[in-house]
Structures are given as C-alpha cells and as structure tokens.
Amino acid sequence: MKHVTQFTEGWTLRHEDAALPAAVPGCVHTDLLAAGAIPDPYRGENEHAVAWVARRDWTYANELPAAEGHERADLVFDGLDTVAEIAVGGEVLGSTRNMHRGYRFDVTGLAGDLEVRFTSAYTEAEAQRERLGARPNSYPEPFQYLRKMACSFGWDWGPTLVTAGMWRPVRIERWSTARIAGVRPLVTVASDGGTGRVELRIDVERTASGAGQRLGARARVAGAEAEVRFEGDEAVLVLDVEAPELWWPRGYGEQALYDVELTLVSDDDTPLDTWSRRIGFRTVELHQQPDEHGTGFTLAVNGTPIFARGVNWIPDDALPSRITPERYRTRLEQTAAANVDLVRIWGGGIYEDEAFYDACDELGLLVWQDFPFACAAYPEEQPLRGEVEAEARENVVRLMPHPSLILWNGNNENLWGFRDWEWEPQLAGDSWGEGYYLGLLPRVVAELDPTRPYTAGSPWSGSWDHHPNDPAHGTHHSWDVWNREDYTDYLADVPRFVAEFGWQAPATWATLRRAVGADGLAVDSDAMRHRQKAIDGQEKLARGLARHFTLPDDGDFDRWHYLTQLNQCRAFATGIEHWRGHWPRCAGTVAWQINDCWPVTSWSAIDGDGRPKPFYYELRRLYADRLLTLQPRDGRLAVVADNQGPGEWSATVRLRRLAVDGAVLGEAEVLAAAGPRNVAYAPVPDELLPAAGATKEYLVADADGLRALHFPVRDKGFGYPQAExxxxxxxxxxxxxxxxxxxxxxxxxxxxxxxxxxxxxxxxxxxxxxxxxxxxxxxxxxxxxxxxxxxxxxxxxxxxxxxx
CATH class of the missing domain: 2.60.40 (Immunoglobulin-like)
Known part of the structure; x- marks a missing residue:
C-alpha cells in the first residue's frame, strides 16, 4: 500500500547567511515575520517597509530522508509560489513556474541536502514582459506574465505583498507497482430523479516492474459497488445508486453528501492505493435563452430556477498560506448566516483549498469558480499557454467532486476590457487571452467536466454580437454608479444578472484602531489614505456622502465613519431591492464583496479582521427569503413583496403616512400575495403618498415583522427632529x-x-x-x-x- 509522510517539519529559510526556522505551509513573509525580521505589513504603512522582500531570491532547505521499502519515492508539493528550482545534493530535479499547480518529483534512491530555490516573481514576470512585449492591464504591476495570484501584486483593495514559498503542504509518497494518478467522478442524475450515476474515470501511474501487470479497481458509494480489471493506464467504473437523496443549495433542501471510496489492487488483490471523496447528486443548468428583454442568465439546480443571492470572494489573506481550514469555515459560516446562497471565487485570486469547497458542500453554498485571469491582457504564447492548460486540467479534476461547484467562468473583466478599455489599439494584434476564454478553457471543461456549464467571462453577453457588459444580455458588472454616479442610478437598469456591483466603506472601528493606532483615526490621515487603494477612493466616498448628507465640518472621524458605513448599506439596499423585485427577469445579484484580505477601506461586508461591518447585517436583511420594499413601479410608488421562500406569502401590509412628530396623516392596508419564489406588487393609495419634496413627512410599510420606508427627499433636506x-x-x-x-x-x-x-x-x-x-x-x-x-x-x- 502506498505510504504517505507529511514533510512539513525541519525546513529553514536562508536570510543574510542565517538559517531561520520556516513553517510549511508558509511563505517568506510569514517566516520573516515570525523571526522578527520584518514588521507586520498590515500595521501602519509597513507595507512599504517590507517591499524589498519581493525583490529578493530565497532558498528553503531541509534534509531529504532516505525512502525505503517501496519501488518508488516521490517528493510532492501541493503548491509552490511561484518560480522555483528543486535540487537534492546539488542535482537539479526540476523547476516550476505556476502557483496554481502541484508538482511531483521522483526522488527514488535520493537523500541528503534538499533545496527549493525561489526566484523573485518580479524577475520572472519582467523578463517575460521584455520577451513578449508590454500588454495592457488595469494596474502597473506585471502580474499577467506568470501564473500567480494576481492580487499578490496589489489591487484596489489589497496591499502589494508579492509572496514566495511553499504555500501548500509538502509530503513524501512511497509506492510500488502502481498508484492512482487521478480520478474524475462524473456524477449525473436521471431526468426523473430516480437514479444517480457515478462514473469514475481512473488514471494510474506504474513503476517499471508494474508495467503490463493486470490491475483491479473497486469502488463503492451509497451501497452500490463495482469492480473492473484492466491492463493499461486507464479504467472506468460505473456505479448506479437508486433513489439517491439530492444535494440542494441552502434554502432549497438538504445537502445530502455521499462518500465515494476507490481502491486500486494488484492482480492478486493486494491493495496498492486508495482514493476517497464526497460527492452529491444534483443537476445544474444555465438558462441563456433569448427573450423579449434580451438574453437571460439563470442558474437552475435540480430543475429549479434560482435567484442567486451571491457575493464575490477574494483571498481571505494577502498571505494566503495563513488561511486555515478553521478560518475558511468561520468565514463561510458568516457568509451563509447572511442568507447568501452563491459565492463567486473571483479571477484575480486562487483556486481555493479543499477546505473551502468542503465547507460550501456542507453549508449549501453554490460556488462559481473563475479561472485565475483578471483585468489584464494575458499573453497566449509559450510557456504561459502550456502552464494555463496544465493548471486548468489539474484544477478541474481536483474540484469536480464538489456538488457546490456549479459554474466555471473563464475570466474577470478581460473581454469587457478588450472592448472598452482601449486594449485593442494598444495590442496591435498581439494575443491577449481570447484564445483561452473562447477556445482552450471551454475545451478543457467539455472534455473533463461536461456536467457543469462554462461561461467565457464576467461580464459577458454570450457572444461578440452584443457589448460584453450589456445589461440586457448575460452577466453585467455595474461600476459606473460607484465610480461616477449616485447609487439611486441603480434604478435605471434591470440587468439579467448582476455579477459585480458595490459601494465602499471603511473597516470597523476596532479593526482600524488596531491597524493605524489612535493617531491614525482621522479622515485624511496618511494611515487612512494608505488603506484606500481605489483610484480617487476617498474623494468618491466624499462625493457619495455629499449627495445625501450634510458632512461634518469639524473633521469628526466618528461621524464620517458612521455615515460612510451607512451610505454603503443604503447603496447596496437600493440595488438589491430593485433587482430582486424584477425576478425572474433579473436572476441574481453577486455583491462585491463579502471579505477582505487585510484592514482596509473597501466594498466588503466583513473586514480584514473578520468583523462584520454594518453592511453585513444589511446583506442579511436583503438576502432573506422575504423582502418588503417600497419602489417605483409603472410611474408610481408600490409595495413590493419579494418571496424567495418555498411557501406562499400573503402579506397584509400596513401603510402609514407619518409626520416627523409621529402624527398619523393617513393609514391603510394593502394585500401583496406572492407565491413561492415569486414577487408581488401593490400600488400605494394616492392619499398615502407624501407630497413631492415634503420635508416633514414620510411613508412606513409594515408586514410580518418587516418594514420598508420612503422619504420624499434626501437626508440633508429632510426636517428630522433631534433624536431622543x-x-x-x-x-x-x-x-x-x-x-x-x-x-x-x-x-x-x-x-x-x-x-x-x-x-x-x-x-x-x-x-x-x-x-x-x-x-x-x-x-x-x-x-x-x-x-x-x-x-x-x-x-x-x-x-x-x-x-x-
């Protein structure tokens, strides 16, 4: 039987001729931080003080133990970040250039000094840029020239901390005759739901003595068993499960999970290797039919169309090796508790650890997985093209067992960027990634994982026949509002699926206090400015506030902090209430963003220390099964009862027109009856409508513990009483x-x-x-x-x- 030994102890990092203890998984930054050699890059403006780390080459060292008792020994790295050379006893075993892949090296008969020599990611990226020519991106750093977490080079919410190291586990595997090299579980459900099928496509690797030997594979799941004998390097096993319980997203049913166990055996039935995963039986479809409004984008699970109550996910730490399974679980439990049912893993980050997808399987969180391409023109020349294909193949196979994974997406904003961001004339015919998104990646998904839909990008209208970010076709990113408009302008459009939209606010007070200190808690302090990575971000916050509130003129940080967080709540509420009310024409909102990777002013609901901002609670309200709002409909104000629950909602809505002193100026009841997963409207009677421009009266709607409010004018023009x-x-x-x-x-x-x-x-x-x-x-x-x-x-x- 294959023997696995974790190889995470005994590593050192060479620093100025000294050997520092190194943690694996980890990175250079975390090892230097643990040794006291650098300050915490998340405090003050220390990000600048540690910038030198990224420009250095680094070497990790250990003693490779002699492996005995088996024909073959492999040194396996689940993740090397990024450009590295591996040597034993001075002999180079191989090199790597992709953070998103695992690597396996044959170390049979080898022992002694082991070195993993990392070259600065800047050195490699800048060399490739020089070789291939500069190509446009949204940021000045050369992140698109190597396969590495793009936001490691900084983003409009993240620090520039370009990492290096063994960021995922390392192990030694010893085996004889043959091992399981890969398994693809294709899980399907019959159209009547009566039978589930698990088709295991198995790849094996053999030793020299194992070549040509007859092998066997046995598998079982949910009481079904199957066995096959074979002589090549591939085999297929099919298991049929009668009447399986289906896996559903949260709010739609239970998350039924089944263990699949596979054993590879020799011809005399000696066990050689095992493989096990959890799977779920469910179907997923992406409905993109043309209609009178354009082209839809509706996800359906087990035949049930879903209004996606989604969030965008970024790496939860700028130093991703620090993200533990416990931290994934905590953050995703927070996400589920906010009534979210879909998480989009954004394309400037990583393919997350198994612990992420395991938690989503258990919590019923649907996962939309971007391939890691974002906001840049990516060269399609070798060696990058080969790395992209190898990475895609590895990760499609690694992640396909997870029932929570329901969509592969080619990139973030690159198709849009080519059309709108003046890339085409700058490229002058150079490759930019289109061949990946419309060619290579869909072919890989179709070959390896035909059970899931693929879309070329986000935003994407489905073809070049329409503008890539056309709200009437496919997915839409709504960023004009934050960048240059008021959030009330969300009401102007009904996109088919809003895959990104957002409004900024600072982190919670305690998080900022820890990060910048008491002296840094000022609106325009250097420390606060340092935590604003968006272009013109502080000014956009100020302009957004000035449209609605009278700004404090005495530099009152606490008031500014409260109002910016409130404005974030109001902005998201305006968009989500409007778009939810137009289901099924609009089939989802994916808020930017649920989490942060450090203490920062950003669009997040949960800040970099894991604390919920006011927006988190607002998101929980906005994504609840039942949402009561007051919105313009057909030229007048209407009560909108949005019911995304499984039962009927017959809402008797109490309407009151109130004066600011509490006097009731008018009162009535209206009925809004919404069926399951449906929306109902009821016009507000004319006599209850506050006069246009009124500054001393407002409208209140109450039903079943929910409340909606309508104020005729903006806050700065309304005649509020002083609160008591x-x-x-x-x-x-x-x-x-x-x-x-x-x-x-x-x-x-x-x-x-x-x-x-x-x-x-x-x-x-x-x-x-x-x-x-x-x-x-x-x-x-x-x-x-x-x-x-x-x-x-x-x-x-x-x-x-x-x-x-």
Whole structure:
C-alpha cells in the first residue's frame, strides 16, 4: 500500500547567511515575520517597509530522508509560489513556474541536502514582459506574465505583498507497482430523479516492474459497488445508486453528501492505493435563452430556477498560506448566516483549498469558480499557454467532486476590457487571452467536466454580437454608479444578472484602531489614505456622502465613519431591492464583496479582521427569503413583496403616512400575495403618498415583522427632529427606546470590546418604539459605553440610561 509522510517539519529559510526556522505551509513573509525580521505589513504603512522582500531570491532547505521499502519515492508539493528550482545534493530535479499547480518529483534512491530555490516573481514576470512585449492591464504591476495570484501584486483593495514559498503542504509518497494518478467522478442524475450515476474515470501511474501487470479497481458509494480489471493506464467504473437523496443549495433542501471510496489492487488483490471523496447528486443548468428583454442568465439546480443571492470572494489573506481550514469555515459560516446562497471565487485570486469547497458542500453554498485571469491582457504564447492548460486540467479534476461547484467562468473583466478599455489599439494584434476564454478553457471543461456549464467571462453577453457588459444580455458588472454616479442610478437598469456591483466603506472601528493606532483615526490621515487603494477612493466616498448628507465640518472621524458605513448599506439596499423585485427577469445579484484580505477601506461586508461591518447585517436583511420594499413601479410608488421562500406569502401590509412628530396623516392596508419564489406588487393609495419634496413627512410599510420606508427627499433636506432615546443595559443586551423618530440607529459593538458582536444591524425607530440588541463577547456591560457606541442620522441626545 502506498505510504504517505507529511514533510512539513525541519525546513529553514536562508536570510543574510542565517538559517531561520520556516513553517510549511508558509511563505517568506510569514517566516520573516515570525523571526522578527520584518514588521507586520498590515500595521501602519509597513507595507512599504517590507517591499524589498519581493525583490529578493530565497532558498528553503531541509534534509531529504532516505525512502525505503517501496519501488518508488516521490517528493510532492501541493503548491509552490511561484518560480522555483528543486535540487537534492546539488542535482537539479526540476523547476516550476505556476502557483496554481502541484508538482511531483521522483526522488527514488535520493537523500541528503534538499533545496527549493525561489526566484523573485518580479524577475520572472519582467523578463517575460521584455520577451513578449508590454500588454495592457488595469494596474502597473506585471502580474499577467506568470501564473500567480494576481492580487499578490496589489489591487484596489489589497496591499502589494508579492509572496514566495511553499504555500501548500509538502509530503513524501512511497509506492510500488502502481498508484492512482487521478480520478474524475462524473456524477449525473436521471431526468426523473430516480437514479444517480457515478462514473469514475481512473488514471494510474506504474513503476517499471508494474508495467503490463493486470490491475483491479473497486469502488463503492451509497451501497452500490463495482469492480473492473484492466491492463493499461486507464479504467472506468460505473456505479448506479437508486433513489439517491439530492444535494440542494441552502434554502432549497438538504445537502445530502455521499462518500465515494476507490481502491486500486494488484492482480492478486493486494491493495496498492486508495482514493476517497464526497460527492452529491444534483443537476445544474444555465438558462441563456433569448427573450423579449434580451438574453437571460439563470442558474437552475435540480430543475429549479434560482435567484442567486451571491457575493464575490477574494483571498481571505494577502498571505494566503495563513488561511486555515478553521478560518475558511468561520468565514463561510458568516457568509451563509447572511442568507447568501452563491459565492463567486473571483479571477484575480486562487483556486481555493479543499477546505473551502468542503465547507460550501456542507453549508449549501453554490460556488462559481473563475479561472485565475483578471483585468489584464494575458499573453497566449509559450510557456504561459502550456502552464494555463496544465493548471486548468489539474484544477478541474481536483474540484469536480464538489456538488457546490456549479459554474466555471473563464475570466474577470478581460473581454469587457478588450472592448472598452482601449486594449485593442494598444495590442496591435498581439494575443491577449481570447484564445483561452473562447477556445482552450471551454475545451478543457467539455472534455473533463461536461456536467457543469462554462461561461467565457464576467461580464459577458454570450457572444461578440452584443457589448460584453450589456445589461440586457448575460452577466453585467455595474461600476459606473460607484465610480461616477449616485447609487439611486441603480434604478435605471434591470440587468439579467448582476455579477459585480458595490459601494465602499471603511473597516470597523476596532479593526482600524488596531491597524493605524489612535493617531491614525482621522479622515485624511496618511494611515487612512494608505488603506484606500481605489483610484480617487476617498474623494468618491466624499462625493457619495455629499449627495445625501450634510458632512461634518469639524473633521469628526466618528461621524464620517458612521455615515460612510451607512451610505454603503443604503447603496447596496437600493440595488438589491430593485433587482430582486424584477425576478425572474433579473436572476441574481453577486455583491462585491463579502471579505477582505487585510484592514482596509473597501466594498466588503466583513473586514480584514473578520468583523462584520454594518453592511453585513444589511446583506442579511436583503438576502432573506422575504423582502418588503417600497419602489417605483409603472410611474408610481408600490409595495413590493419579494418571496424567495418555498411557501406562499400573503402579506397584509400596513401603510402609514407619518409626520416627523409621529402624527398619523393617513393609514391603510394593502394585500401583496406572492407565491413561492415569486414577487408581488401593490400600488400605494394616492392619499398615502407624501407630497413631492415634503420635508416633514414620510411613508412606513409594515408586514410580518418587516418594514420598508420612503422619504420624499434626501437626508440633508429632510426636517428630522433631534433624536431622543433612552438607553438601558439588561444583561448583555442593549435596549433603546425612542422618544422621537430615530433614523438608521447602529450599535458599533466593537467599540464595547474588540470581540463584541451585535445581533442586529441598522434600525429605524418610530416614536415610542423599542429595540433590543443582543451583544456577545462583551464581558463587562456598561450603559455609558453602550450610549457612546450608538449612532444615528439625526443627531444624538440620549435622555437617560439605566442598567439592570
């Protein structure tokens, strides 16, 4: 039987003629940080202080042990970042140039000094750029000239920390006769759902003595068993499972998972190797039929069309070797708790670790996987083309067992970039990646994983017959709003599928306090500016605020911090409420973005320290099965009841036209009956509509514990009363009782304690209403601390406080 030994201990990193202890998995930055040789790049402006690390070559060393008892010994690297040479006893075994692949080297009979010599990624990328010629990208760094995590070179939300190292596990495998080199499980379900089929396509590698020997393969899943005998290097096993339980995304059913076990045996039935994975029985289709609105883009699982409540995912750490299985699980549990059902792995990052996809399988999170190409013209010449194909083949086979994976996507924004970002004249006929997205990658997916759909890019209209980012066709990225418009302009379009859109806000107060220190907590401090990587980002934040609010003129950081986070909530609410209300014409929203890779001002819902921003709670509300909104429909204001749940929702909506002092100016009830996975509308009676431009009245809609609000004018023009409310602390709960209208009240729980987390996001209270906000991680509740952590739009005047 094959014997596997993890080879993660005993490594050293050579630094200035010294040998530092090295962690594997890890990278140069993490090893230097552990040794105290560099400062924390996430603190202050230390990113600049560690830039030299990326320009150096580095060597990792260990002693390769003698391997005995088997015919063959392999040294296996699951991930080398990126350009490396591997040598034993001074003899070079081979070289690597792709972070996204694994590597295997025959070390039979070898032992002694082992070195993994890393060349600076800059050296390789700049050499390829010189050889092939400069090609356009969205950032000045040469990331498209080698197969490495693009955002390692910086992005509009990330630091420039160009890593090197053994970023995934290393092991030694010893085996005889033959081993399992690869398995492709093709999982299908009969059209009537009665039978599931698992077709295992098996590749083996043999030793010299094993060549020509007859082998066997046995497999079982869910009580079904099969066996095959073969003499070549390939075999196929088919297992039929009667009446399997189906795997469903969260909110649609259970996540039934089955263990598949495969054993490779010799002709005399001696076990040689094993392989096991979890699979799920489900179907997935991508509906892209033309209709009166253009060309659709609707995902269907097990025949059920789905409005995708999605988020974009970036690497959860700029130093990705630090992302543990526990961290993946925590972040994805946070994601699922926000009522998300789809996660798009963005193309400037990585193919994530198995732990990511395992968690998605268990949590019912659909996965849209970009191939790692983003925002650049990628050369198609060798050796890059060969690396792209090898990487795609390896990762398609590695990830295809996961039922959560439902879509392969060729790239992020490159087809759009070619058309709109003046790439075509700059390229002057040079290759730029089209051959990957419309040729190589779809061929690889069709050959290896025909059970899943492939789309050439995001955004993509389906063909060059339409503009790549045409909202009427296929996927759409809505970035004009953040870049140059007001978020109310989201209402102007009904895209078929919104794969990216977003609005920025800073990280939580505690995260910023840790990253920049007390002195850095100023709107335009150098430390805060350093955490704004987007072009003109601070100015865009200011312009977005100025459209809606009277800005503090005294440099009040706390007020600015609250308002920018609130504006982020409002922006996402405007878009998602509008687009959800147009289901099934619009079949999904994928918010940019769920997570951060360091402490930064960005579009995220969860900041770089893992703390939820106010937007996180807003996303949870917006992606709940039931969403009640007030929106313009057919030239007038309407109640919209969006029901993405499995049952009927007959909503009796109480409408009240209120004066700012709480006086009821009009009241009525309307019925909005929405069937399962459907939307219902009901016009607001004319007598309840606040007058256009009114500054002292507003409309409230309530139904089944949900609330929607309509204010006729923007905040800076509305005649709010100064907020008055009482604050009490009961146990670890904060209880607020409003004496006046209190608009968008937020408890910033991380101000109470770094580990404190609230269970409630922004809430608007009418006079006399009360809200109870639960707080966990708050060891010493205090009413004064609670009062100081509360913020609202219309000023703050807490009239008393009590603790019980």
């Amino acid at each position: 409310y009482e604050v009490a602390v009961e146990g670890s709960d904060v209880v607020i009782t409003a004496r006046t209208l209190v608009r968008d009240l937020v408890l910033q729980a991380d101000r109470l304690a770094p580990a404190a987390v609230a269970d409630t996001g922004r809430v608007t209270l009418l006079p006399g209403e009360r809200v109870r906000i639960g707080v966990r991680g708050w060891e010493r509740p205090d009413v004064e601390a609670a009062r100081a952590a509360l913020f609202c739009v219309n000023g703050v005047r807490s009239v008393n406080g009590a603790r019980s």
